[in-house]
Each structure stands twice: as C-alpha cells, then as structure tokens.
Amino acid sequence: MITPDPLALFFSSAGFIAGLTLAVMFFLFVNKEFANREHGLSQWYYPGLLFACTLMLLYQVILFDADPGQLRLVLLISALLINLIFFMGANRGFLPGNSYITSFNKFSLILVAGADLGYLVFLFALPPVWSVYGWLFLGGLIQVVAASAAGLAVAAGRGNTRHFFAFFLPQWLLTCAFVVLLYLWLTAMLSLGWLLASILVIFTLGLLNISLVLTGLLKENHKEQNAGTQISSEDLFSYTHDPATNLPSYQQALKQFDRMLKQDSNRRFAAVVFKPVNFQQVNSVLGHHNSDLLLLQLAYCIQQKAGDNRKLVNFDASHQPIRLARLQGLNFLVVAELEPGSHPEKAVIQDLCRQLSDAVPDAMSFKSFSLNFELAFGVAFAQGHATSAGELIAFAGDALLEAEQQQQNLCYFDNSTTLYTEQQLLKMERLKQDLMEENLRWYLQPQIALDDKSIKGFELMVHWYCETEVALELHEFIDIAEQSGEVHLLMKNMIQQAFRILAQLQQMEIYRPLSLNIPSKELLESELVDFIELQSTSYGIDTKYLVVELTEEVMLSASARTKAIIDQLKVLEIGIAIDHFSGSYESLRYLRKMAINQVKIDCSRLNGQEENRADKAIINALINLTRNMGLPMTGIGIASPEVEHMFVAMGGEVAQGKVIHRGVVPDELAIWLKRWYSQYPQAKENKTE
Structure with missing residues (x-):
C-alpha cells in the first residue's frame, strides 16, 4: 500500500477548502448590501477566519509527530474551531426570544467563555494526557449548551422547525462527531483519514450553512419589501384623489394626461383650468371646513356634466369615468381632445366652458348662507410632444390668472409670453x-x-x-x-x-x-x-x-x-x-x-x-x-x-x-x-x- 506524501495531502486539502472559501466570500461580498447586521452576517470575513483555523488544523494533524507542544497546539486550534462555530450559531439568531430565553442566552455565552479560559489554563498547566480528557469536557459542554439554547428557541416559537433542521442540526451533529473523532485519533484509536474527512466535512458544512442563512434572509427581505409595497384600494384612492372633493389629484391627472400625450403625437389637446372667482368670501364667512362642503357640491355638479362628454380625458382608472381633476387651491382641470377640421378650436372651447358654467346651480346654499358661483377659465393648446402635460397645465393656469386680472371669464394662453419669459431670464442672468x-x-x-x-x-x-x-x-x-x-x-x-x-x-x-x-x-x-x-x-x-x-x-x-x-x-x-x-x-x-x-x-x-x-x-x-x-x-x-x-x-x-x-x-x-x-x-x- 502506497503511503501518501504528507505535504501533497496537505496542499490538496488546502486547495479544496480555499476554493470553497473564495466562492462563498465572493458571494457574500457581492450581496453585502443585503447583510443583516442583527444576525452577524455583515461580517463577511467569517469564512476567512474559518478557513484560516481549518488550514492551521490540517497542517498540524497531517504533520503531527506526537510532540507535547504540537499536541497542545492541535487542541488549542480545535477549541478555537468549535468556538467559532458556536458563536456563529449564537449570533445567527436561535437564542433571542422571551426574557427567559434571553437570560439563558447571556448565561450560556458567559459559561462557554469561562470554560474556554479554564481550558486554556488547564492545557498548559497539566500533563498532555489530561489535556485530551479536557478536550472531551470542553467540546461536550459547548455542544450541550448550543443544543439547549437552540431547543429552547424553537420551543418558544423564535424559529421554525424547518430552519432548525436545515441550519443547526446537521452542523451540531457533525461538530459532535468531530469532537469524538479528534479524541479517538489522539488516543491512537482512529486513523488520520477519518479525522481529515471530518474536518473537511465540518468546514464544508459551515460554509454551506452561511450560504443557506444568507439565502433565507434575502428571501425574507424580499418578502418584507413586497409586503411593504402592497397598497390597499382605500389607500390607493386616498393617495390619488383630493380628500375634499374626491376628485383625482393633480399628480393623478398629470399622469393620465401625460400618458395620452405620448400615445399619439398627432392628437391635439386643450387644457382648461378654471375656478370659482367669488369663493373667497365663502371661506371668510363659513371657514374652510364648511366651505369644503359647498366646494364638494360644486365639484359634484360639474363632474356630472363633464362625465357625459366623451371628448374630455378620463383621469381615473375605475369603471366610472371622472373627467374633472382638482388642482392646487380652488383650481380645477379638464382636458379636451380636439377633433381636426370639425369646428374652430376656440369655438369648441367656448362651448365647453359654457356647458361647465351651466352645470353650476343658480344658487348653492349652506344652512342660511347662499351664493351664486361664477367661473373663470384659462385655456392652453398643445399638440403631441410639442409641450409636456405639466407645462400645458401650467400655461392654462397662467391664462386663468390673466383672466382674473382682466376680470374676464375666459382667456387663452399667449405662446409669445414664453419667449418673453425666456428673455426675462436672460436679462436676470x-x-x-x-x-x-x-x-x-x-x-x-x-x-x-x-x-x-x-x-x-x-x-x-x-x-x-x-x-x-x-x-x-x-x-x-x-x-x-x-x-x-x-x-x-x-x-x-x-x-x-x-x-x-x-x-x-x-x-x-x-x-x-x-x-x-x-x-x-x-x-x-x-x-x-x-x-x-x-x-x-x-x-x-x-x-x-x-x-x-x-x-x-x-x-x-x-x-x-x-x-x-x-x-x-x-x-x-x-x-x-x-x-x-x-x-x-x-x-x-x-x-x-x-x-x-x-x-x-x-x-x-x-x-x-x-x-x-x-x-x-x-x-x-x-x-x-x-x-x-x-x-x-x-x-x-x-x-x-x-x-x-x-x-x-x-x-x-x-x-x-x-x-x-x-x-x-x-x-x-x-x-x-x-x-x-x-x-x-x-x-x-x-x-x-
């Protein structure tokens, strides 16, 4: 039977664990933004520590020559390896739960740390043969504490059974096997091959454990993100509609209008912004809360009239078309699609404004207060991509301001004012x-x-x-x-x-x-x-x-x-x-x-x-x-x-x-x-x- 060269055996084993370590470290480094600091996985350098510890242990056991100093070094590195696996499991989250489990968690960590210090003194103060028995005590203590803590966490509902068997149990069983196999090898009751196999398996499973934990956390993170992005229909309505009038808000109207502008560059639209010009006295007499009730009545009457006009853009995605939107303040918006060649555009708009004005009741009342509303209109025309939806609505708003200043009921936006504005900006600069x-x-x-x-x-x-x-x-x-x-x-x-x-x-x-x-x-x-x-x-x-x-x-x-x-x-x-x-x-x-x-x-x-x-x-x-x-x-x-x-x-x-x-x-x-x-x-x- 050919005896393998110890150096060749060491380098082959080292190459195997180095390849696995580099793959896992690369995976963790690429996904470090998903690392959960609460579970200790943000320290992606953990595989590096595991690799270094395993590499030193392989070197010592393969080249072992029964020297007492080398025996102590093998036991010291082995103790470091199982401690590394234990504390990684503790940080991973099996222990936190209710107050009882939290107290046990702290006690177990203190107990293991105290046992480590005692074993360190024991290792160098007593003969080497006693150090081997001390190894069994330390390894057994760590495994009992780890099993107790994990069992309590699962029983208290901190984790589910599937995660327990997938992440913890295989690692715990193989670590127990490693403790026993190392003792048998040190007492010449087991060959080196079995010990090397256990070291390589426990190392491989440790790296695999990290990958599985990270994958589970990534899935949980995605589930939390998906759960956070789910919006109920009630919340969606409140986000896209004005609370006072239940009409689509400016952002909702802008989104729908912009989508229609981009569908076909040959379609021509007119934005009409209007407001009740004599509404300020309602606010001063009734206050904003009560005046909102009158505003709701006004919006309802106009929407009933606008809803029958199929030439107006629908701002709502529901089955019931809503062709009226609420802008800032008292401003409202309708957008009309103009048919080419049928009638003069301004005549169509004037007819539309007349219909909207006629939709307002002759007198609107709240308790003993009564008022006849008068509407003022501002209009801006656009075609295709020449003007964005936001610009067109803003231009119509400027025309409405002009109508108020001139005390007129209808004004059209003058495109030459944009040139004047650009000239003014240049003068300012x-x-x-x-x-x-x-x-x-x-x-x-x-x-x-x-x-x-x-x-x-x-x-x-x-x-x-x-x-x-x-x-x-x-x-x-x-x-x-x-x-x-x-x-x-x-x-x-x-x-x-x-x-x-x-x-x-x-x-x-x-x-x-x-x-x-x-x-x-x-x-x-x-x-x-x-x-x-x-x-x-x-x-x-x-x-x-x-x-x-x-x-x-x-x-x-x-x-x-x-x-x-x-x-x-x-x-x-x-x-x-x-x-x-x-x-x-x-x-x-x-x-x-x-x-x-x-x-x-x-x-x-x-x-x-x-x-x-x-x-x-x-x-x-x-x-x-x-x-x-x-x-x-x-x-x-x-x-x-x-x-x-x-x-x-x-x-x-x-x-x-x-x-x-x-x-x-x-x-x-x-x-x-x-x-x-x-x-x-x-x-x-x-x-x-």
Whole structure:
C-alpha cells in the first residue's frame, strides 16, 4: 500500500477548502448590501477566519509527530474551531426570544467563555494526557449548551422547525462527531483519514450553512419589501384623489394626461383650468371646513356634466369615468381632445366652458348662507410632444390668472409670453453678471439753486446697458433686479458708489449731500442700516451727507417694521426725501409724523403745450403747498430753459434736470466743477457748509 506524501495531502486539502472559501466570500461580498447586521452576517470575513483555523488544523494533524507542544497546539486550534462555530450559531439568531430565553442566552455565552479560559489554563498547566480528557469536557459542554439554547428557541416559537433542521442540526451533529473523532485519533484509536474527512466535512458544512442563512434572509427581505409595497384600494384612492372633493389629484391627472400625450403625437389637446372667482368670501364667512362642503357640491355638479362628454380625458382608472381633476387651491382641470377640421378650436372651447358654467346651480346654499358661483377659465393648446402635460397645465393656469386680472371669464394662453419669459431670464442672468463685475454706469445729476447757481447737492443715478446701446434707468430695470433676487446686491453697489463719490467731493472741499433712490420697500431692512454704517466707517464719511429718497408708494405701504428702519436712518442723521411728491392726503398725514429733509416734485410737464394746463395747475399748487409747509423742495425733470422759467415763476428755487446737466460721470466730476465755478464764480462762495 502506497503511503501518501504528507505535504501533497496537505496542499490538496488546502486547495479544496480555499476554493470553497473564495466562492462563498465572493458571494457574500457581492450581496453585502443585503447583510443583516442583527444576525452577524455583515461580517463577511467569517469564512476567512474559518478557513484560516481549518488550514492551521490540517497542517498540524497531517504533520503531527506526537510532540507535547504540537499536541497542545492541535487542541488549542480545535477549541478555537468549535468556538467559532458556536458563536456563529449564537449570533445567527436561535437564542433571542422571551426574557427567559434571553437570560439563558447571556448565561450560556458567559459559561462557554469561562470554560474556554479554564481550558486554556488547564492545557498548559497539566500533563498532555489530561489535556485530551479536557478536550472531551470542553467540546461536550459547548455542544450541550448550543443544543439547549437552540431547543429552547424553537420551543418558544423564535424559529421554525424547518430552519432548525436545515441550519443547526446537521452542523451540531457533525461538530459532535468531530469532537469524538479528534479524541479517538489522539488516543491512537482512529486513523488520520477519518479525522481529515471530518474536518473537511465540518468546514464544508459551515460554509454551506452561511450560504443557506444568507439565502433565507434575502428571501425574507424580499418578502418584507413586497409586503411593504402592497397598497390597499382605500389607500390607493386616498393617495390619488383630493380628500375634499374626491376628485383625482393633480399628480393623478398629470399622469393620465401625460400618458395620452405620448400615445399619439398627432392628437391635439386643450387644457382648461378654471375656478370659482367669488369663493373667497365663502371661506371668510363659513371657514374652510364648511366651505369644503359647498366646494364638494360644486365639484359634484360639474363632474356630472363633464362625465357625459366623451371628448374630455378620463383621469381615473375605475369603471366610472371622472373627467374633472382638482388642482392646487380652488383650481380645477379638464382636458379636451380636439377633433381636426370639425369646428374652430376656440369655438369648441367656448362651448365647453359654457356647458361647465351651466352645470353650476343658480344658487348653492349652506344652512342660511347662499351664493351664486361664477367661473373663470384659462385655456392652453398643445399638440403631441410639442409641450409636456405639466407645462400645458401650467400655461392654462397662467391664462386663468390673466383672466382674473382682466376680470374676464375666459382667456387663452399667449405662446409669445414664453419667449418673453425666456428673455426675462436672460436679462436676470445678465444683470447678475454685470453686478458682480461692476459693469453698471454711474453718473450724477447736480441740484442747483437757481438764484446764485450754487450747488445744493447731487443725486446718484445709474444706467444699465442690456444687450443694446439703449441705457435703462433704475426704475426701468428694478423689476428685473427684484425678480432675480439681486436687488440687495444692487443697493449695496449704490451705497458703496455713493460713499466713494462723497469721499471724492470732500477731497475737493465740496461738502454737499448725495441722494440715492430706494425704489423698493423690500430694501428697507436692518441689513441696509448696518451696511451704511459699515461704509461710513470704512470711508470716514459722516452719514449726515447721505440722503435716502423714497417714493410715496414705498413710504405709504411700509409696515411698522419698515417705518422703524426709517427711524433708524434718521437717528444716523441720514436725510429722508420723498421722490415724486403728489401732495395726496395720505402723504400729507405721513409728513406730519416724520421729519422730511426734502421733497421732490416732478416738473417735466411744465411746458407751453395747452393740453398740460391741468398739470401746470397741480404742480403750481404742490410748489405753493411745500413752501407754506416750510419743506425744502427740489424740482426735478427740468429739461429746458422754458420749464426752468416757469418753475421759478411758480416759486421754485432748487432745480435738477437736463437743463443743468444730463449727468456727470464720477471720473469727470472735478472737470465739471471747475467749469461750473468758472462760469458762475458766485457759486464758489457757497461751496462749503
């Protein structure tokens, strides 16, 4: 009989277990996102530990030479192997259950850990022959504890019997066999072949056990996911329908409409968004809860009429067609499919809107409250893939807003507005870029006393060139700045530029105030006051040389918080001026409460044309009013000598406009001042305070 080479036997066995280990580790690594940390399977490195322990044990038993030290090493590695199998089984989930089983679980783990420590001392303190008997005790104890814990878990219903026999019982039986076979081999009662076979089988079954456990957990995970995705019909209805009217919601209508748009690119549709325009008073009188009952009645009546119209899109998947959907707020939606060549499209839509309006009862009542509802409609047309369903509904909503603003019952969406919107977006982006790069054009308009031509102050003006050579003034692009969210950055640029110019003027010993216009009440925030103080400190300029101009609209619509900001500006001795003063009763009441440093009156309509006679009378009255109230007044918009003469004749003293100068560029301010003082020497005497 040929005796096998020990090294060849070891390498063949090692290759077998290495191949199995790599396959299982690859499977676990690929599926690591499904690993259940609660069961310890997230440590996919467990097969690596099992492989290393088995490999060392194979090496020791194949090359065993009866040395006492090698005997202790074989027993130590064997104890590590069965402990690894035991703790893997404990973490796998047979033990947790009720409080009794949990307590036993903790006790068993402590017991096995204590036995391991005792056996470790026993292994190196006593003769080797006693270590073999100690091995039987340790192996038997671990197997008894494992069987007891697993049996208790199954009896308590923690796991099912099929899992118990599939995962635990074969592993437990083979581990018991390994404990006995190792003892028999160490006592020379068994050949090496039987021991090697038991080691390879127990290793193979351990890896197979991991694979089976992972497969079972994956199936349970899929079952949980499938169970979580099952939705009852009641829940599905609540998700896809509006709770107040029981109509399909916006998302449901959008889904159905979008599906129909994609079915055939040649089909043409019209989206009609409408609302009861006089419903707000219902909410204010009855409250939202009671008004929802009236809204439900309204929706029911319209749906009854719309349900008979087969040209309207069905938004519901039930056998009962629902051709009306509830959008946000009070808006409702119907979508009509247009037949080519039958009637003019707008005539078809007008007829549809008339039918929907007729479906509303003449008077709808709730208890003693009664109201006649009026509908307003917005319509947008689309064909195929030219416009998405969401865009088409949004366009119809824009048309409805236009109908409300124009107080009309029907408006069609104008496609040219989309081009206008795109142009506005481009302008917003361009303005933001120019603000960041400081590409705005600044200039000054002097405020001159007409009697001696002395300089009373300046107003900071700004021009913005957007894609053309035509300059836009502040009031022409302030809306773009507000829409783009850059109005605060624009204001900061103006304040910085104002303090630069004030510093430039004071270097030339010109101590005169500089005005800047705040055209939006949104700018009146505490941040504005803080920024002015910061720039004042940075440039070393007293804030009393700064004048903030506010329009009447801004001042009269200002909230209490905004008025507090104006008071903070006055505390800093910043001048407050009213631009384009109209002399209205409300503005006069406001003037009585506040100390205004300057009033500006628009004199641009003072000319020789006969049709401006009424405007002249109004301007004359405003000038006299401000003089009688003792308010400092400046006439603006004075563009010609004729207007200047009329302004003086009415009692005006300080003027601003093109008749004085179209606008001085800050870099040329010194040149202009030199020319002005050379032309009017008497003005130089009053250039300082």
